[in-house]
Amino acid sequence: MKLDYDRKRKAQPSAERAYSAPVNCAQSFFSGVASRAHKIRKERIMLLLLALVVTIVCVAAPLLSPKKTFALYINGEAVGSVATRDEALLIVERAEQQLSQELGYEYSLAETVSVSPINVSDAPTETVGLEEAIILNVPDVRDMAVIEMDGIAIGAFDTREEVEAMLTAILDEFTTERTVSITIKNSIAVRQRLVGDDEDVIRDAAALAALLKPDSGSNYALTIESVENVTHWQALPFETIYTDDDAMFIDEETVTTEGVAGDALVTEQVVFVNGKEESRTDLSTMTVVEPIALQIVRGTKEHPKTASTGEYGWPADGVLTSDFGYRNVEIGSSNHQGIDIGGASGQDILASDGGEVILAGESSGYGLLVQIKHDNGDVTYYGHNSKLLVAVGDKVAKGQLIAEMGRTGVTSGVHCHFEIRKNGIPVDPLKHLK
Numbered sequence: 001m002k003l004d005y006d007r008k009r010k011a012q013p014s015a016e017r018a019y020s021a022p023v024n025c026a027q028s029f030f031s032g033v034a035s036r037a038h039k040i041r042k043e044r045i046m047l048l049l050l051a052l053v054v055t056i057v058c059v060a061a062p063l064l065s066p067k068k069t070f071a072l073y074i075n076g077e078a079v080g081s082v083a084t085r086d087e088a089l090l091i092v093e094r095a096e097q098q099l100s101q102e103l104g105y106e107y108s109l110a111e112t113v114s115v116s117p118i119n120v121s122d123a124p125t126e127t128v129g130l131e132e133a134i135i136l137n138v139p140d141v142r143d144m145a146v147i148e149m150d151g152i153a154i155g156a157f158d159t160r161e162e163v164e165a166m167l168t169a170i171l172d173e174f175t176t177e178r179t180v181s182i183t184i185k186n187s188i189a190v191r192q193r194l195v196g197d198d199e200d201v202i203r204d205a206a207a208l209a210a211l212l213k214p215d216s217g218s219n220y221a222l223t224i225e226s227v228e229n230v231t232h233w234q235a236l237p238f239e240t241i242y243t244d245d246d247a248m249f250i251d252e253e254t255v256t257t258e259g260v261a262g263d264a265l266v267t268e269q270v271v272f273v274n275g276k277e278e279s280r281t282d283l284s285t286m287t288v289v290e291p292i293a294l295q296i297v298r299g300t301k302e303h304p305k306t307a308s309t310g311e312y313g314w315p316a317d318g319v320l321t322s323d324f325g326y327r328n329v330e331i332g333s334s335n336h337q338g339i340d341i342g343g344a345s346g347q348d349i350l351a352s353d354g355g356e357v358i359l360a361g362e363s364s365g366y367g368l369l370v371q372i373k374h375d376n377g378d379v380t381y382y383g384h385n386s387k388l389l390v391a392v393g394d395k396v397a398k399g400q401l402i403a404e405m406g407r408t409g410v411t412s413g414v415h416c417h418f419e420i421r422k423n424g425i426p427v428d429p430l431k432h433l434k
């Protein structure tokens with residue numbers, strides 16, 4: 001601008017030089033006789049003088065008047081100035097574009113911003129950053145920290161710190177001294193941008209915080225995932241170690257060392273969603289007290305087949321013809337000390353359980369009788385046999401054939417008289433037979 005001004009000033013003397021020739025020429029004609037031609041020449045000179053004045057006024061006047069520039073006004077307040085109107089209008093247009101883009105709707109500055117020529121001396125000195133100045137000074141628009149959820153603006157606040165403090169306060173409610181991380185699972189973003197005064201966003205931090213709380217039930221309720229490391233004591237079970245011993249029977253065992261549980265410190269990672277436990281994962285187990293193994297010596301030796309099992313089997317197939325206890329009979333005691341199993345002569349009589357034969361022979365009343373003593377001290381009786389197949393001292397296994405059924409001794413027919421005696425006293429065999 002300044003350069004233009006200097007250039008025009010230098011041009012002034014050359015205009016004066018262009019006029020000097022006609023003046024000199026006119027003077028030479030005035031020295032002659034007045035004539036019509038002279039009058040014409042005088043008129044031409046007057047015209048030339050007039051042209052000179054017009055030229056001086058046109059060329060010099062603007063240079064002598066105060067220099068102009070273009071000021072930008074926002075609601076009547078000048079914010080800066082630029083050299084040309086076009087430049088000023090371009091700034092306004094750019095500001096309009098940026099406002100429209102950030103606000104998301106067509107924003108017009110027509111009623112807010114104006115451009116007017118102004119004397120340089122009166123113009124605001126601000127010449128750069130005017131676009132930003134307009135944007136920041138538009139009365140119904142503010143540069144704010146906007147909180148967005150899933151890309152939609154839900155709140156607008158003066159500063160980003162204000163938004164962050166609000167979110168932190170919510171997260172704090174789900175944070176404990178064991179919390180190792182805490183995350184908002186929703187898509188939340190904070191963006192600094194222009195916000196129109198009529199944009200539908202929440203501007204009250206307490207109101208928005210209430211909606212964001214996970215239990216608010218609102219559409220804005222946050223999902224907060226927190227992770228805690230939890231440590232607790234856990235008992236460590238002891239193991240059982242068996243040692244075989246062939247000197248002991250297969251069902252015998254001896255504890256040589258009692259087992260003692262150990263103690264461990266277990267650290268788990270617990271994931272909470274909105275304060276409610278969601279999952280639990282073991283992170284580490286530190287053994288503080290080692291468990292002591294239970295040590296057991298167990299036998300491997302098989303029992304002899306003739307050993308008692310402790311359970312009595314039926315000595316013969318057949319029909320129960322007489323119960324244990326009191327009865328009316330034609331012959332013999334009315335107090336029956338065993339049971340009678342009727343069958344055919346020569347039928348198998350089997351040892352009711354394993355044991356040792358302590359009697360095999362004729363016995364008063366019983367006829368041919370077998371007595372077997374079992375490992376628990378019980379004695380079983382098998383009477384009225386027709387034939388004995390074992391001898392005293394024989395070890396017999398449970399179910400082994402020991403005699404043949406008959407009707408020897410005092411009896412009314414072929415049958416097996418069977419007794420079980422505990423400490424010498426007969427008991428009801430039906431209560432023990434299986």
Ligand SMILES: [Zn+2]
Nearest residue numbers: 338339340417
């Ligand atoms: Zn009998």
